[in-house]
Amino acid sequence: MAHSNISIFVTHVGCPHLCAFCDQRTITGTADLPTGDDVRRICSQQLERISSPEDTEIAFFGGSFTAIERSYMTELLEAAQEFVGEGRFRGIRLSTRPDYIDREILDILKGRGVTAIELGAQSLNDRVLDANERGHSAQDIIDASRLIREYGFELGLQLMVGLYKSDEETELDNMRKVLEIGPSAVRIYPVVILRGTKLEQLYLSGEYKTMPFEKVTDICSEMLLTFESAGIKVLKCGLHASEFVERDMVGGYYHPAFRELCESGIFRKEIEKALEKEKISGRLYVTASVSPKCISQAAGHKRSNIKHFKDKGIELKIIGEEQPKYKCRLKEVRACI
Ligand code: SF4
Numbered sequence: 001m002a003h004s005n006i007s008i009f010v011t012h013v014g015c016p017h018l019c020a021f022c023d024q025r026t027i028t029g030t031a032d033l034p035t036g037d038d039v040r041r042i043c044s045q046q047l048e049r050i051s052s053p054e055d056t057e058i059a060f061f062g063g064s065f066t067a068i069e070r071s072y073m074t075e076l077l078e079a080a081q082e083f084v085g086e087g088r089f090r091g092i093r094l095s096t097r098p099d100y101i102d103r104e105i106l107d108i109l110k111g112r113g114v115t116a117i118e119l120g121a122q123s124l125n126d127r128v129l130d131a132n133e134r135g136h137s138a139q140d141i142i143d144a145s146r147l148i149r150e151y152g153f154e155l156g157l158q159l160m161v162g163l164y165k166s167d168e169e170t171e172l173d174n175m176r177k178v179l180e181i182g183p184s185a186v187r188i189y190p191v192v193i194l195r196g197t198k199l200e201q202l203y204l205s206g207e208y209k210t211m212p213f214e215k216v217t218d219i220c221s222e223m224l225l226t227f228e229s230a231g232i233k234v235l236k237c238g239l240h241a242s243e244f245v246e247r248d249m250v251g252g253y254y255h256p257a258f259r260e261l262c263e264s265g266i267f268r269k270e271i272e273k274a275l276e277k278e279k280i281s282g283r284l285y286v287t288a289s290v291s292p293k294c295i296s297q298a299a300g301h302k303r304s305n306i307k308h309f310k311d312k313g314i315e316l317k318i319i320g321e322e323q324p325k326y327k328c329r330l331k332e333v334r335a336c337i
Contacts, residue, residue, distance in 0.1 A: 003055055003057070003250065004055065004057075005056065005057050005058075006043065006050075006056060006089070006098060007039075007212060008039060008061070008080075009034075009061055009062035009063075009225045010061070010063045010065060010068065010076070011033065011062050013062050014163055015064040016067065017064075017097070017133070017135050017336060018133070018198075019132055019134055019135075020133045020163075020164060020197060020253070021178070021193070021194070021199045022271060023195070024219045032033075032105075034076065035075070035297040036075040036079035039079035039080050039251075040083075043058060043082075043083040046082070046217070047089070047177055048213065048316045053087070053088055053089045054089075055090060056089050057089060057090050057091055057093040057116065058083060058091075058092050058093070058227070059093040059095075060092070060094040061095050062095075063095075064095075064096050064120075065096045065097055065102065066105045067096065067097060072078075074108065074112070077108075077112040078142055080113065081113035084113040090115065091115025091116075092113045092117065093113045093114075093154075093156075094109075094114060094116075095117075095118040095120060095156075095158065096118075096119065097120055098119050098120070098121065098136050098140040098143075098145075099136040099140050099143040101119070101147055102147070104146060104204055105146070106148070106151045106153070110287050111122065111160070114153065115153065115221060116154035116155075116184075116185075117154070117155060117156070117329050118155075118157070118158055118185075118187070119145065119148070119155070119156070120140060120158045122160040123138075123163055123166060123170070124141060124161065124174045124177040124270060125166065125174060126138050127165055128163050128164070128165050128170060131164050132164055133198065135294055138177070141181075141195055145157070154184045155183040155184055155185075156185040156186065156235065157178055157181065157183045158183065159174060159186060159188050160186060160190075160191055161190045161191065162190055162191040162210060162211055162219075162253055164199060164202055164207075168211070168219055168293070174221070175222070175223050178232075179226070179227075179230055179232075182232070185235050186223075186232055186233075186235065186303065187235050187236040188223050188236060188238070188311070189214050189236070190217075190220055190239075190252065190253035191252045192245055192252040193208075193210075193241055193251040193252040194245075194249055194250070194253045195250055198200050203250065203251050203261060210252065210253075212320070213253055213255075217258075217265060219261055220237055220262045221263075221265035221266050224237050224263070224266065225266050228325060228326065229326075236259075237258060238255065238258025238259050238261075239254060239258070241256035242312065257301055263297035263326070263335030264300040264304055266297075267290065267294070267298040268300065269327070269329060270327065270328045271286075271298075271328055271330075272306070273314070274288070274328060275314075275319055275330070278333050280335065282313065282336075283313040283314070284315070284333060284334065284335060284336060285314075285315045285317075285333070285334040286309070286315065286316050286333050286335050287317045287318075287319060287330070287331040288314055288316065288317070288318055288329065288330055289318075289319050289328065289329065289330075290319075290320065290321075290324045290327070291320065291321075291327070292321070293320075293325070294323075295318050295319075295320050295337075298318045304320075306318075313336075
């Protein structure tokens with residue numbers, strides 16, 4: 001089922017923290033705070049426009065929703081709740097910090113139409129959480145996740161890949177820990193170092209040495225493949241293309257088509273693995289079949305996979321057939337004469 005969100009950004013308000021990577025105004029691209037009436041106006045406009053509201057959630061993103069002042073939080077939720085139910089939207093989704101989840105908060109959310117909670121986990125490693133001044137532990141993420149699921153909410157986890165003091169091993173360990181928690185969905189955000197943040201200082205002083213871009217793309221590819229194969233939906237892989245991010249970033253791993261880069265990497269590896277099994281080398285003609293929805297990803301971002309194999313003497317043709325997502329099957333492999 002296609003799923004969409006009506007995103008309403010509630011910027012840094014309410015968050016008493018300042019994580020080393022955070023500049024909420026840049027990420028969301030707005031500094032205006034919505035009122036309950038703004039929420040009503042946005043929801044009623046969208047209800048008129050959207051053809052299948054039952055597949056759409058009203059989403060409060062951009063800050064630590066459950067940390068905002070209680071009366072403002074309930075004002076927003078109650079306005080949104082008026083648009084949830086039969087013939088209207090499916091529910092309310094929100095993002096928050098793991099240490100602002102407890103039974104009292106979950107009772108409030110349960111009674112006001114909230115269906116999905118996304119936790120900004122960022123890392124499941126205490127060394128990385130400390131170094132990036134998150135102010136909570138990995139155990140807080142595990143405990144909050146358990147409680148959210150116990151209440152019957154859909155659980156989402158947001159991960160940040162390539163933070164200060166992290167490395168490949170740590171990221172792959174984070175991935176395994178997320179699998180153990182078993183959320184319904186994840187968002188994978190490679191780190192973007194923004195102007196005015198603590199990360200910027202660490203980066204410019206040389207203390208924070210980032211991994212190469214290709215390494216982080218490889219890690220994110222592996223996460224994308226592993227999570228989707230385990231039935232965990234990857235809602236995002238890479239920050240959405242934004243003029244604010246492009247203007248304010250000083251380093252890190254931003255690309256406007258980051259997910260496509262990761263998907264290209266998945267297919268390149270799949271095709272290489274399949275070719276290894278064939279045990280023939282030299283100049284080849286190869287036809288690989290993938291799901292019709294994945295043809296452009298298999299050919300690679302800007303046809304990078306086609307070019308990659310051509311450089312190795314392999315003429316690669318991609319065709320669309322019934323295949324699981326991210327899988328490929330070699331239909332024909334023959335030597336060029
Ligand atoms: S918890 Fe979220 S909103 Fe608060 S400082 Fe950290 S990243 Fe920013």
